[in-house]
Amino acid sequence: MEFQFDLIVVGAGSGGLAAAKRAASYGAKVAIIEVNKVGGTCVIRGCVPKKLMVYAARNKKDITSSEGYGLKSERISFESNILLKNIREEVSRLSNLHKNSLDKLNIKVFVGLGKFISPNELEIICPKTKKILKKISSKKILISVGGKPKKLNIPGIDLAWTSDDIFELDSFPESLLIVGGGYIACEFASIFKNLGTDVTQLIRGERLLNGFDEDLSSCLEEATVLAGINIMTKTQLKSIESSNGYLQSTLDSGNKMQTRNILIATGREPNLLPLNLEFLNLKMDGAYLDVDQLNQTSNANIFAVGDIVNKPNLTPVAIEQGRVFSDNLFNNKNRKVNYEYIPKAVFTIPEIATVGLSERRAKEIYSEKNIKIFKCKFTPMSNTFKKNKSKCMLKIVVNKLTDKVLGCHMFGETSSEIIQMVSISLNAGITKRDFDITMALHPTISEEFVTMYG
Ligand code: FAD
Numbered sequence: 001m002e003f004q005f006d007l008i009v010v011g012a013g014s015g016g017l018a019a020a021k022r023a024a025s026y027g028a029k030v031a032i033i034e035v036n037k038v039g040g041t042c043v044i045r046g047c048v049p050k051k052l053m054v055y056a057a058r059n060k061k062d063i064t065s066s067e068g069y070g071l072k073s074e075r076i077s078f079e080s081n082i083l084l085k086n087i088r089e090e091v092s093r094l095s096n097l098h099k100n101s102l103d104k105l106n107i108k109v110f111v112g113l114g115k116f117i118s119p120n121e122l123e124i125i126c127p128k129t130k131k132i133l134k135k136i137s138s139k140k141i142l143i144s145v146g147g148k149p150k151k152l153n154i155p156g157i158d159l160a161w162t163s164d165d166i167f168e169l170d171s172f173p174e175s176l177l178i179v180g181g182g183y184i185a186c187e188f189a190s191i192f193k194n195l196g197t198d199v200t201q202l203i204r205g206e207r208l209l210n211g212f213d214e215d216l217s218s219c220l221e222e223a224t225v226l227a228g229i230n231i232m233t234k235t236q237l238k239s240i241e242s243s244n245g246y247l248q249s250t251l252d253s254g255n256k257m258q259t260r261n262i263l264i265a266t267g268r269e270p271n272l273l274p275l276n277l278e279f280l281n282l283k284m285d286g287a288y289l290d291v292d293q294l295n296q297t298s299n300a301n302i303f304a305v306g307d308i309v310n311k312p313n314l315t316p317v318a319i320e321q322g323r324v325f326s327d328n329l330f331n332n333k334n335r336k337v338n339y340e341y342i343p344k345a346v347f348t349i350p351e352i353a354t355v356g357l358s359e360r361r362a363k364e365i366y367s368e369k370n371i372k373i374f375k376c377k378f379t380p381m382s383n384t385f386k387k388n389k390s391k392c393m394l395k396i397v398v399n400k401l402t403d404k405v406l407g408c409h410m411f412g413e414t415s416s417e418i419i420q421m422v423s424i425s426l427n428a429g430i431t432k433r434d435f436d437i438t439m440a441l442h443p444t445i446s447e448e449f450v451t452m453y454g
Pocket residue numbers: 010011012013014015016033034035036037038039040041042043045046047050112113114115144145146147163184271274275305306307308313314315316318
């Protein structure tokens with residue numbers, strides 16, 4: 001059978017764009033199908049617009065808490081419509097940059113929803129009219145359709161927002177209930193609170209950021225309370241009703257509360273349904289597509305990358321999977337994605353960053369007696385003249401038997417920038433002694449990483 005393309009990529013997000021561009025750079029004839037704006041979650045409704053909001057919140061907090069530095073701030077006001085409009089313009093600019101680079105590489109972009117009709121063929125459907133716009137075929141197909149926010153199955157759920165809706169707002173609400181304790185929920189709680197919204201955060205369990213090192217969760221909890229965010233633990237939302245311009249939430253305790261809006265941030269799931277995959281009988285890994293080390297599904301011509309596979313759902317991971325896929329398939333390389341020591345951040349204020357094993361996980365793997373913890377918590381110098389005396393925390397998890405550093409965790413300003421660099425050393429197999437013989441850079445927060453003695 002003659003195919004129109006060497007590769008069809010379904011979804012022009014982080015993973016799909018990276019794979020399409022890399023494949024085309026090797027001379028492959030590539031098509032990409034995208035139902036929304038080119039750029040995907042990260043560029044359009046994730047990392048990028050969120051981080052721009054974090055900068056707004058951080059700038060406001062810095063200015064309004066710096067009277068001790070002689071910076072008076074009586075006249076600071078926040079006009080959320082300006083921020084939201086600027087973010088939308090920036091996101092469009094970035095989307096156009098991606099589109100231009102696809103054009104330059106002769107990658108054909110099809111606008112619409114991709115739907116499989118055979119293992120090598122897809123229909124492109126208009127999402128509004130549901131009409132079939134085109135059928136295209138290819139030797140290989142890469143699925144990179146990403147995830148979507150999970151919705152709670154409770155009465156009135158359609159009245160609530162998901163993270164996608166935040167970037168479509170005209171202005172910020174005066175009060176907001178955020179449901180969820182994961183990184184997206186925590187980041188939005190911090191953004192909204194620092195920009196003037198009254199925030200309550202509802203979590204089902206006892207702690208924020210399940211799965212992160214527990215000292216990081218505790219530091220964030222302290223800072224969250226200090227910032228004036230009302231955290232309600234062991235509480236679930238049971239229903240939502242609209243009432244005089246407010247939303248009324250009923251909690252599992254029977255208590256009711258009113259806020260202008262509600263944001264549901266209780267996790268994400270693969271967005272596979274519109275692809276019509278059932279007839280292909282692809283092997284699944286729970287809700288995710290099962291793939292091997294080459295990101296090949298159980299069908300030899302169909303591959304998958306990004307948030308639809310059961311690996312850390314992060315932009316750099318999706319990008320690397322996409323590039324490795326194309327390097328292997330279109331340039332005969334024999335590459336594998338390195339999933340060791342993936343750094344992660346939570347862009348709250350102050351922020352969290354982490355790489356490697358948490359204390360709990362290291363003790364589970366190597367036994368408690370073989371793990372040594374180095375930890376310090378202090379008020380950073382930048383807070384000396386501030387009313388806000390929030391502390392920072394640095395922690396190193398070490399294997400006592402080999403002296404190998406298994407994890408580094410940090411809570412405090414610029415921790416994401418610091419942990420990105422620390423992750424290089426962990427990847428290279430650094431020991432605690434290497435940290436100890438490294439000269440400190442003074443005065444910094446991160447110098448504590450090389451001056452902690454047990
Ligand atoms: P996506 O980037 O989601 O792209 C999938 C694309 O496929 C979308 O454009 C979608 O419209 C399209 N599509 C879906 N179905 C079809 C179809 N049937 N036909 C055609 N097109 C289709 N990660 C980080 O590393 N750092 C962060 O700080 C960070 N912050 C985040 C904040 C938020 C609020 C969210 C929601 C996510 C964040 N992430 C972050 C996660 C990151 O955005 C994702 O891991 C990453 O975008 C996954 O890339 P992907 O290629 O798998 O999918």
